[in-house]
Amino acid sequence: MPNTPDNIPPNDADFRTGFIAVVGRPNVGKSTLTNRIVGAKISITSRKAQTTRHRIHGIHTSDNAQYIFIDTPGFQTRYGNALNRSMNKSVTDTLHATDVVLFVIEGTHFDTPDRSVIGLLPDTIPVILIINKIDQIKEKNLLLPFMAEMQTVFPFAAMIPLSARSDEQIPQLLTEIRQFLPVHAPVFEADEITDKSERFLAAEMVREKVFRLSGEEIPYATSVVIDKFEQEGEFRRIFATIMVDKDNHKAIIIGHQGSKLREIGTAARLDMERLFGGKVYLELWVKVKSGWADSDKMLKQLGYD
Ligand SMILES: Nc1nc2c(ncn2[C@@H]2O[C@H](COP(=O)(O)OP(=O)(O)OP(=O)(O)O)[C@@H](O)[C@H]2O)c(=O)[nH]1
Ligand SMILES: [Mg+2]
Incomplete structure (x- = not known):
């Protein structure tokens, strides 16, 4: 790891730094949780499953720890095309290079797709179960028996019910994670929130607006x-x-x-201006590229490998 950045007190004997992978099936709220902890929208979210395609590092630095979250694509078990294979590989690769895993599920649901993600969890790294979207659980009394049952499924290091739409449980989650991080100086500057370039983030902002504004057909x-x-x-x-x-x-x-494209452009531009902190001029084009999701060569060109 590189040297300690200048703006963080160096040599704190108990400062901890580590990698935390956020995994789970599509649409359980992994990116929403990562954004919540980082305090800014660095990872796009949507009601549509499989929004996240790349690994994204979201960084949170406190006075005694630096947490480097790795938001991963939802693990896809249904389709076997080249894009899904490459995204799944990226998730499994991530798991072996982390200090803690956050395994996210939705409410009190634990279905076959969740089970297949569990099958991938390494037994050498602590796994914290995040029961997300508790705001949607109607019968709160089901939560405790559900947690008891989950403890028989996998030896989770901890279980935290929360809603990624609120800040409420975040301090508890960070405290829980910190105990598993190695004593190490910070790797990123204290004010950095992601390792991704503005170029990458700009492309993701546009992609999110396409999903949000052009409906289910896309x-x-x-x-x-x-x-x-x-x-x-x-x-x-x-x-x-x-x-x-x-x-x-x-x-x-x-x-x-061109009305839809203008709407997409305006919404994406406003997001970019908020994240980058300056005015943006955005010009969008749409092009048809047939069959690219199934072509390994095309995936390489678009930066997935
Ligand atoms: N009600 C409620 N909705 C949530 C919560 N967390 C996330 N969501 C919603 O769930 C949907 C999916 O959230 P994402 O964060 O995109 O999920 P993801 O796991 O990153 O999905 P992929 O990247 O597609 O695998 C979005 O519409 C979120 O707004 C929560 O705590 N409560
Ligand atoms: Mg996501």
Whole structure:
């Protein structure tokens, strides 16, 4: 690991730093939780399953620990195309290089897809069970028996029911995690919140708005490529292409006289301005790229491998 950054007191004998992988099946709230802890939207979220495609590091630094969260794609057990294979591999690779695993499930549901994720959990690394979306559990009295049952499924190091939509349980979660982190100086500066480039984050902001604003017809296999990213002081000029795999998807995203694309562009631009802290000019294009989700070569070109 590199030397201690300047703005953090060095040599604190009990400062801890470590990697925490956030895993679970699609749509359980992994990215929402990562964003909540980091305090900013660095990972996109959506009601659509499989929103996250890349590993994203979200960093939280307190006065006695640096937590490096790795938000992973939801582990996909249903389809076996090249994109899913590559995303699943990325999750399994992540698991072996972390200090703690947060295994996220939704409410008191524990189904076959959750079970297949459990099968991948290493037995050498502490795993904390996160029972997310407790705001949606109607019968709260089911929670305790559910937790007792989960303890028989896997030897979890801890179990924390919470709602990633609120800050309430976050301090408890951080305390719980910290005990498993190694004593180590911080790796990132205290004010860094992610290791991803602005280019990457800009593409993700556009992708999220495509999902949110163009409805159920647009499949998760939609990608965004940044063609040009220019910066002058605090002003950024960004040119991006939305890659879809069918002509009718292109028409949906563009909308009547370009209205949908404008809506997507405005929403993405506002998110970028908030995250980057400066004005953004954003220009979007839509292109049809047939069958790319199944082509290994194309995946490499788009940066997944
Ligand atoms: N009610 C409620 N909804 C939540 C909570 N946490 C997340 N959600 C919602 O659940 C949906 C999925 O959240 P994400 O954070 O995108 O889930 P994910 O696990 O990262 O999903 P993938 O990246 O697709 O695997 C979004 O609509 C969130 O707003 C919660 O605590 N309560
Ligand atoms: Mg996600």
